[in-house]
Amino acid sequence: MMLAKMPLDQTRSIFENALLxxxxxxxxxxxxxxxxxxxxxxxxxxxxEHPEATVRLISDAFETFERESGYAWLDRYGFDPARGGGRNxxxxxx
Numbered sequence: 001m002m003l004a005k006m007p008l009d010q011t012r013s014i015f016e017n018a019l020l021x022x023x024x025x026x027x028x029x030x031x032x033x034x035x036x037x038x039x040x041x042x043x044x045x046x047x048x049e050h051p052e053a054t055v056r057l058i059s060d061a062f063e064t065f066e067r068e069s070g071y072a073w074l075d076r077y078g079f080d081p082a083r084g085g086g087r088n089x090x091x092x093x094x
Contacts, residue, residue, distance in 0.1 A: 008069060011035070015065045018043050023058065026050025036068045 014034045021027050028047045031040050042061035046053040 011069055012065075015039065015043075015069075019046065019058070019061055022047035022050065023053060035065070039065050039068055 011034050014032065018029050018035070018040075021029055022043045023046060026047050027050075028040070028044050035043075039061070042057070042064045046057050046061060049057060
C-alpha cells in the first residue's frame, strides 16, 4: 500500500511524532492517511507496550515505515540508489 501523496519529509515528520508519542506517552495519535495501516499498527504495538517497548518493536516500526514509504531509497537531496543515483555516484534522480 502506498502512502498518501505528500512530501516525504512531511510524512517522515508525522511518523516520527507519532512514534515519539507512543514511546514516551504510550499513546497513538489520531490516524491520518499519510501513514499506512501497517505503519499505524507498528506504532500501536509500541504504545501498548509502554513503557516497556522493546528495541525490536521500535526497529520494526522504522522498517515498516521505510518499506511502505520508500523513504529509505530517497534521501533529502533526491538521490535514488535504485535508479543509479546515490551518495557514491552523486547523480540526481531524473
